[in-house]
Amino acid sequence: MKLCVAVLLFYMFQVIHGQPDYQGFISIDCGIPLNSTYQDSITNIVYVSDYGFITTGENRIISSDYMEPSLAKRYSNLRFFPHGPRNCYTLRSLVMGNKYLVRASFYYGNYDGLGKPPVFDLYLGTNYWHEVNYSDAGAFNWMDIILVVPTDYLQVCLVNKGMGNPFISGLDLRPLNTTLYPEVNASQSLVLVNSNRFHMGPTDNSIIRYPSDPLDRIWTTYNAIPNCTKISATSPMHNNLRDVYDVPPSVMQNAATVNSSRIDFSWNPSDPSANINSKYFFIFYFAELQHVPSKAVRQFDIIVNNKTWNSRPYTPTFLFANYFSGVVQGMENYSVSLVATKNATLPPILNAMEMYLVKPITAVATDPEDARAMMAIQDNFGVVKNWMGDPCTPKTFIWRGLNCSYPPANPSEIMGLNLSSFGLVGAISTNFRDLKALQYLDLSHNKLSGPIPNFIGELSSLMFLDLSSNDLSGPIPYSLLQRSQNGSLSLRVGGNPNLCGNGTSCRTVRKKINGTLLAAIVVPIVIAITLFVILFLLRQALKGKAKRKATGHEDGSALLGSREFSYKELKHITNNFSQEIGKGGFGPVFLGYLENGNPVAVKVRSESSSQGGKEFLAEAQHLTRIHHKNLVSLVGYCKDRNHLALVYEYMPEGSLQDHLRGSSWPFKCGFLYWLIKVLGALNQLYMCCFLKIGLQKHYISFKRELHIPSIIRDY
Template sequence: MNLCVTALLFYMFQLIHGQPDYLGFISIDCGIEVNSTYQDSVSNMIYVSDYSFVTTGENHGISSDYVKPSLVKRYLNLRFFPHGARNCYTLRSLVMGNKYLVRAAFYYGNYDGLGKPPVFDLYLGTNYWHEVSLSDAGAFNWMDIIVVAPDDYLQVCLVNKGMGNPFISGLDLRPMKNTLYPEVNATQSLVLVNSNRFHMGPTDGSVIRYPSDSHDRIWTTYNAIPNCIQISATSVIQNNLRDVYDVPSSVMQNAVTANSSRIDFSWNPSDPSVNISSKYFFIFYFAELQTVGSNAVRQFDIIINSKTWNKQPYTPTFQVTDYFSGILHGMENYSVSLVATKNATLPPILNAMEMYLVKPITAVATDPGDARAMMAIQDDFGVIKNWMGDPCIPKASIWRGLNCSYPPVGASKITALNLSSFGLVGAISTNFRDLQALQYLDLSHNNLSGPIPNFLGQLSSLMFLDLSSNDLSGPIPYSLLQRSQNGSLSLRVGDNVNLCGNGTACRSDRKKINGTLLTAIVVPIAAAIALFVILFLLCQVLKGKAKRNATGHEDESALLENREFSYKELKHITNNFSQQIGKGGFGPVFLGYLENGKSVAVKVRSESSSQGGKEFLAEAQHLTRIHHKNLVSLVGYCKDRNHLALVYEYMPEGNLQDHLRATSTSKPLSWEQRLQIALDAAQVLSICTSPVSQH
């Protein structure tokens, strides 16, 4: 008992989560409560809500005026779609290349109180299935399509054509043996319209379906043959060895015959879409149910619209199913006659029949790999928008944010994705890697987190990638940086506070990236050093020019706007020049401390220095007017008789030159450090090449 309960729970769990059951069946009651299930009392099949199959639409019950005791449960409610031109169900976990029967059922029941059933179109994937039109509010309609799955999923789409909101009551999928219905292939499907699958049993409206029919085909009673006589049998009716339709015995155990030598009836497709280019495929089934004496002969011809289909008189086999099939061109009405031959002593017999509309598969869908990737991305991020059905086809219903290629031959491929401000949350989906034709990808202004995956740099067609304004972290993959540097990829990663450079590890105190373009992020150390050399030489030239332009008649103290120190004060603040921290062409540099505790560097002219008083004043004047974080600021000077000195703000980590020199001996710099050095060098260069009076 416990084992049975466990099996049932597992069976229902699969269905709730959108998976076929152990038979491969999917049975959906559209419009029931989310994640609810129930077992049908007749077929014992488990019906589930459509929650896992569709992301749009609203549930509604039918009008109480149309609720009757005989009404099956799945018709008490429905899902309708007041928004969007196309709304689609996705049936997953199929086997690509296998055959499936898909059934859509409709019962309007005046759910909206308008008393006017809507008219809309039904599509299977990108291919037109049929128009849905109900004669009145209490009419039922269901239609089957037998198709080869082009992928591991099928999509049923309801398309609004401006004649009321599309709705659906039920949706079923049944696997079929690939040997059945050989007329169905990758280029052609069969559509059953208006329940045109009949058995010849009692005219009480009885229906034969699963479990009698293992494929759950629905066989209804045909009662339009005038003056017919019903016969039946209780023995099992076998299928012959060449049978490709697998008709259940319960269907073949009933038949009609006549009191005369012929059975005549007409068949009306009742299909407004029929025209001369349409094709119908018919199958008539025969099996002898009565024991025929040695002198009795049942023999007849099969005639449709005056054409005899059998090459020689036909005699059904006792308790074995046989059939005749063929293709008819579209007409409004077909006359069918089964006519006994001259040698016959018994009237004709007919057990069952099917009539299908032949549907060529003409629309080329989106590349299967791209379509699967987009559906997986949709699942990863829970995107709704208009993301349903085929991503690219038709053009009028292309998914929001997508651009696709439409080649004259072959499938469409996705070339661009603009998902900026889509509300995406979590890690960047690994399914983007399967979009091999992608040229443009914008994921900016979302809530993406985690690292930037390496595979983005391996998308060979990608030319633009915007990951800015997210919460991404860790290093930027080298492949992206390399492509950004060589100009093959425009890369944006700004406003990701936890991103850092192209290293194997990131410092915990890494700075936020402020740039939006990475084409100039990686500046080689050699270029930074070259910039420094250039700016240093330019500064020297400008200092010489300033010296030559000096008149020498101005008050030297007026040129210096900072504090003037006496030599005695310098001895005091440097503790009698006790701690030398450097040496240059001007002279030694000593560490000192002002009265407020601020550290300074005191540069004292040595007796061997070639620099005189005017050169000293020119340098001091220039430094008092320049302010930059990587150029030391002048605090003051000393011109006490022969003692010349400059007092600078002390920089514990060195100036720009120190940073550049350090690159030859320290560990490799991160791209952030390289960028900052390059920016500083460029700014200092700008300062040094501008007139002194502007700084």
């Protein structure tokens, strides 16, 4: 007993979190409290709350005027949707290509006190299901649809059409054998409107459903046959092995008959959406329930709208279910006649019937892999927005931030994602890798952290990537740098202070100190050392001048120990100077790659630069003497005719202006900025000061503004 209870609780827990139970059933009571569940006393079906199936809407209880002792528990509450044009339930863990019956149930019960049931549309995925339009506030209504699911999930959407807030009382899903209802396929489904599935039970308003019908179809009593008599079987019923509708014995054990030679009745679909282009699918079930005397004959024709369905006179089989089915064109009213033949001695009988609206599946949904990826991304980041239902279709309800393709007969694909300022927190989701057609991805101005995953560089269609203004860290993947350099990808990564550009090594960023402490440290250092440095530099300058006069090497070119590049080589490693990454007084700076793949920054003297050959050689000489673990040394230089250039180790960083504009310590930046402006000539002094107090990144920005040679290595 304990084991059974444990198993039951396990499956109840599974379905609470959006999964089918052990029978494959999903049974949702819309509007009950979060994570609550109960077992129906009549059907023994376990109902769960809609937690895990939908994230929008509000719970309500129906008016006390409509609360009755006989009211099923699931109809005492509902979920309604006052916000958004479309709100969707997602049913997961289905078997792609299988057939399912989906039921949406509605009981208005004047929950809002308006006394007027709303009118809204129901969609199954991207395809229109039916309009929900019931005038009776106290009527129980449901709609069934039988379909083949194209993916491993299914979405039921309620769409507001400006005629009141959509609501729903219950949502059920039941798996069907693939051989049942052969009329249902990938191109069309069957919709049951206004509960048009009937049995001929002797008791008025009796309902047959699970467990009597293992498929949990709901069969109601049909009482519209004039002057009919009800008969019942006295022996167990059997299903014909050829039966493709699996009608339960409890439905077939009763039948309606008459004391005349024909049964005549009419059926009105009561469907405002029906028109001459609509089609209905009828199934009539027959079985002989009584022992027929040897000389008696029960034989009749089935006639619908004056068209005979049977090719020869039909005689029902004793205690075995059989059927006749067919499609009829859309009309306001249908006439059905069961007419005894001339040889018949017994009147016709009818045991049960179903009437479905044939619904073509015309809308093409988003590519399943793209849709699954977007739903997973939504789960990862908890995005609400209007992210419900199919991501791309219908176009009216496309998810915010998406740009999709709409080929004529193929699934839509996601081409662009603009998720800037979406409040995304955490690591970049691995599910982005499944968006194979993605060309544009903007994740800027969020709170993304951790490394940039390598798979982003493997998205072959991606042409634009903006990861700026996040908290990403670690090296930028080489594949992204390479694609950025060759022009196949526009890459933005600014505003991530912990990113490294060379793809090889990164260190932890030191904790920033406040402005007051910074001033207290820097000012004494600068004042104490300035006089010493000035005297030292003057002495060295005089000493160097005397040495040059003595040796005759006035141009100083022989002192350069770094690699010398030709201008042709520079054009090659920068891809003909295709990607400009900065600009200073000396000239523009271009991104390039050496033979070993290492990125470099190439600083080229512009024609408008006032710096000549002497100044150029002085800066190059200065750089060759600088050696520090936190400095990026000079890689080489170019002095090819009139072409002057310096080749540095590459460091991706913003400008001083960028740092000052977004800084949270104005005193600190303002003080240092003007201090360095005044003492710009003392480059090495300030470099040492910055290294001592752990502000290497800010030093880079100041140095660029002042055109100070040498670059500080990123921690």
